[in-house]
Amino acid sequence: MKYTKETITGSFLREFGISSKTLEHTRIILVRYIPFPAFTWPSIFGNPVVFISEKKLKFNKEKQIKDKKSLAFVLYQYCHAHQLLEWGSFLYLWRHFYHRIFSRSTPVRHSHVERECYARVDELMASDMEINN
Numbered sequence: 521m522k523y524t525k526e527t528i529t530g531s532f533l534r535e536f537g538i539s540s541k542t543l544e545h546t547r548i549i550l551v552r553y554i555p556f557p558a559f560t561w562p563s564i565f566g567n568p569v570v571f572i573s574e575k576k577l578k579f580n581k582e583k584q585i586k587d588k589k590s591l592a593f594v595l596y597q598y599c600h601a602h603q604l605l606e607w608g609s610f611l612y613l614w615r616h617f618y619h620r621i622f623s624r625s626t627p628v629r630h631s632h633v634e635r636e637c638y639a640r641v642d643e644l645m646a647s648d649m650e651i652n653n
Contacts, residue, residue, distance in 0.1 A: 521547070521548045521549070521550065521583060522543070522544075522546070522547055522548065523543055523548070523594075524540075524543055524544065525540045525543055527584060528582075528584045528585075529584045529585045529591070529594070530543050532585070532591055532649075532651070533591075533594070533595060533598055535649075536595055536640055536643060536644050537599075537640055538595065538598045538599070538602060539602065541605065542568075542598060542601055542602045542605055543598070545567045545568065545601075545605060546567065546568045546569075546570060546598060546601040547563075547567065547568070547569050547570070548569075548570045548572060548594075548597075549569060549570070549571050549572070550572055550573075550574045550577075551571050551572065551573060551574065552573075552574055553573075554571060554572075554573045556573075557572070557573050557576050557593070558570060558571060558572040558573060558576065558593070558597055559571055560597055560600040560601050560604060562604055562609035562612065562613070566608070566609050567605075568600070568601035568604045568605065570597045570598075570600075570601060572593075572594075572597065576590070576593055577590045577593065577594070578590045585651065586651065587651060588644070588645070588649070588650075588651055591644065591651060592641045592644050592645055595640055595641055595644055596637050596638075596640070596641050599636060599637035599640055599641075600637060603633065603636075603637075615632070615633050616633050619631040619632060619633050619634075
């Protein structure tokens with residue numbers, strides 16, 4: 521599944537800082553069972569693939585995001601997809617590994633790799649935007 525800039529969800533994501541390049545290159549795969557809510561992983565071609573649990577998102581009939589909480593969840597994953605495209609596969613994986621293992625004194629939310637993503641989600645949740653689709 522992909523969201524382009526022409527879709528309703530894609531326009532919401534663009535409004536909160538996700539580039540059209542990130543939207544075009546990122547593929548979302550919905551998974552029935554996954555031990556954690558979601559993760560972003562580079563494909564063999566370097567494009568991001570986001571694996572998301574089906575239970576975390578609410579969709580309408582056209583597979584567009586239905587509520588603000590689901591949009592925030594997808595926004596967070598697209599932020600990581602943007603990092604992957606910007607840094608490259610190896611540096612993306614290395615930076616996440618390094619900050620999880622070696623920077624244990626810093627809370628995850630304030631680490632270099634997570635700060636931007638959490639800031640975008642906070643901006644979305646603080647906005648008075650309503651999703652009516």
